[in-house]
Amino acid sequence: MDEARQHAMPGRWSGFSPITFILLVGTGALIISSMQSVSPTPRQLADGLPGMVSLVDRMLPPNTDPAFLKRIGLRIIETFQIALVGAAIGVLLSLPIGWLAARGITPLGRGGYLVKAVVSLLRTVPDLVWALLFVATVGLGAVAGTMTIVVDSVGFCGRFFAEAMEDSDKEPQEALSAIGANRLSILFGAILPDAAPSLINTSLFALEKAVRSSVVLGLVGAGGIGQELKVAFDLFQYKNASMIILAIFVIVLVMEYVTDRLRVSVQ
Amino acid sequence: MSELLEDIRVGIRTETAQDAFAGSAQGQGKPILSATDLRKTYDRATPVLKGIELTIREGERVALIGSNGSGKSTLLKCLIGLHPNSGGQITVMGHIFGRSPDATQRRSIRRATGFVFQKHCLVRRRTVLSNVVHGMLGTEGSWRGFSQTTAPQSWRAAALRALHEVNLGEFAERRADALSGGQQQRVAIARALVRQPKLLIADEPAASLDPVSGRDVMELFSRLCEEHGITLLFTSHDMAHACEFSDRVIALRNGRIFLDRPSADVTNRDLEETFNG
Numbered sequence: 001m002d003e004a005r006q007h008a009m010p011g012r013w014s015g016f017s018p019i020t021f022i023l024l025v026g027t028g029a030l031i032i033s034s035m036q037s038v039s040p041t042p043r044q045l046a047d048g049l050p051g052m053v054s055l056v057d058r059m060l061p062p063n064t065d066p067a068f069l070k071r072i073g074l075r076i077i078e079t080f081q082i083a084l085v086g087a088a089i090g091v092l093l094s095l096p097i098g099w100l101a102a103r104g105i106t107p108l109g110r111g112g113y114l115v116k117a118v119v120s121l122l123r124t125v126p127d128l129v130w131a132l133l134f135v136a137t138v139g140l141g142a143v144a145g146t147m148t149i150v151v152d153s154v155g156f157c158g159r160f161f162a163e164a165m166e167d168s169d170k171e172p173q174e175a176l177s178a179i180g181a182n183r184l185s186i187l188f189g190a191i192l193p194d195a196a197p198s199l200i201n202t203s204l205f206a207l208e209k210a211v212r213s214s215v216v217l218g219l220v221g222a223g224g225i226g227q228e229l230k231v232a233f234d235l236f237q238y239k240n241a242s243m244i245i246l247a248i249f250v251i252v253l254v255m256e257y258v259t260d261r262l263r264v265s266v267q
Numbered sequence: 268m269s270e271l272l273e274d275i276r277v278g279i280r281t282e283t284a285q286d287a288f289a290g291s292a293q294g295q296g297k298p299i300l301s302a303t304d305l306r307k308t309y310d311r312a313t314p315v316l317k318g319i320e321l322t323i324r325e326g327e328r329v330a331l332i333g334s335n336g337s338g339k340s341t342l343l344k345c346l347i348g349l350h351p352n353s354g355g356q357i358t359v360m361g362h363i364f365g366r367s368p369d370a371t372q373r374r375s376i377r378r379a380t381g382f383v384f385q386k387h388c389l390v391r392r393r394t395v396l397s398n399v400v401h402g403m404l405g406t407e408g409s410w411r412g413f414s415q416t417t418a419p420q421s422w423r424a425a426a427l428r429a430l431h432e433v434n435l436g437e438f439a440e441r442r443a444d445a446l447s448g449g450q451q452q453r454v455a456i457a458r459a460l461v462r463q464p465k466l467l468i469a470d471e472p473a474a475s476l477d478p479v480s481g482r483d484v485m486e487l488f489s490r491l492c493e494e495h496g497i498t499l500l501f502t503s504h505d506m507a508h509a510c511e512f513s514d515r516v517i518a519l520r521n522g523r524i525f526l527d528r529p530s531a532d533v534t535n536r537d538l539e540e541t542f543n544g
Contacts, residue, residue, distance in 0.1 A: 172390045178382045
């Protein structure tokens with residue numbers, strides 16, 4: 001018998017430490033206790049089903065009145081404008097912010113951590129909360145929505161831009177540094193070209209995210225088609241609401257298709 | 268071992284290269300680079316360079332050889348202020364510094380020095396022409412040099428000339444990563460030469476290439492340095508390259524200069540003692 005066969009058989013659960021086991025049991029207990037508090041019971045589901053059927057019945061068929069469709073069309077354009085302008089400004093602002101936050105690249109040294117912390121703050125606060133803040137400061141309408149998307153995009157892109165720059169190839173940067181290039185030249189000459197695919201991908205995701213966000217911002221008065229949706233539900237105009245939901249579905253679907261195609265072409 | 272070294276020195280050395288260096292200016296030009304008692308210690312405990320004394324004169328082509336860990340690359344980087352040294356004094360093109368050059372000296376030294384690294388260090392997603400234009404970064408108005416699109420016309424023209432000199436003019440619009448390793452190293456040479464440096468530093472420029480491409484690159488180096496009167500200092504593990512493409516060989520052993528003599532006078536015994544002693 002060779003030496004390898006003389007080794008003892010490893011235990012089935014040898015990979016589990018007591019701490020891992022306790023954490024798993026604790027997590028399982030937390031999920032089960034939470035389900036008892038907040039998840040729907042089969043009885044609640046059964047009771048709610050007729051209400052849901054009745055709502056769907058009142059939503060169909062969607063309102064296809066030309067005047068209404070024209071109004072919805074204009075709102076969709078406004079929604080798209082909010083998303084596009086907000087994401088574009090957000091992406092542009094995120095480039096210098098990402099540079100300032102990127103570890104090993106930032107000219108601020110340890111100050112880069114402060115920039116990262118600010119970006120984290122922007123990302124942590126939900127977009128609807130930002131929308132409420134901007135509605136309170138600049139008033140109801142699309143401008144508040146655009147400002148919300150800008151902040152949301154900076155929170156999203158700032159982090160991923162910084163990471164893409166941190167992961168960029170270091171050797172060309174060192175070569176340019178040895179030549180005597182300053183930090184800005186290294187940024188434009190070596191870091192951005194190398195990180196470009198990742199930056200473009202992130203920007204496209206930001207645009208996609210902006211479109212999804214911009215359709216709900218209207219719920220708090222920040223412009224776009226969400227405002228029409230809120231009015232439709234508030235006035236029990238369910239056929240209008242179903243048409244708006246359909247329009248939102250189409251706009252999100254089209255945006256995802258376009259950004260997917262763009263991402264493929266960037267690769 | 269000695270037979271192998273004999274093959275390297277006699278078999279590979281060509282008449283062309285011999286002729287190219289026949290009229291070299293070894294020991295006759297003005298000093299361009301010198302070090303006095305240069306010391307370098309890493310982590311306050313590991314001495315890498317132990318009192319290096321050397322002078323390199325204008326127009327010389329100097330090969331720096333030695334086994335792994337002998338301090339070749341560290342010496343290169345300390346000599347031009349890329350790494351701070353731990354003691355001694357360095358004079359580069361009239362700039363005298365101790366631990367490291369000040370900002371003005373560093374800028375001036377880097378503007379007059381070309382670098383070629385073991386890995387070509389090109390920006391792979393940029394065009395070949397843009398990569399050569401990068402060689403102008405660090406000069407006046409260099410913010411425009413991050414791409415050939417934004418660079419001044421004179422820089423673009425200089426970059427294209429440099430590409431023609433390395434026989435890659437037709438590849439100017441290709442992406443850098445579409446070229447072979449040997450071609451990329453030639454682009455790196457064009458980038459180093461584009462602003463006509465007085466001194467060219469190359470850290471094992473042929474190490475990442477196959478033998479044929481490596482030889483092409485070294486021949487290119489020697490020809491261009493000869494034509495432009497550039498002082499060349501390069502490290503190499505390849506003894507054939509070191510002896511054939513230099514007119515002076517400096518060997519490092521354990522952080523000290525073990526040998527410093529014209530390449531024509533380097534014997535097999537010298538090489539054996541450098542690597543096996």
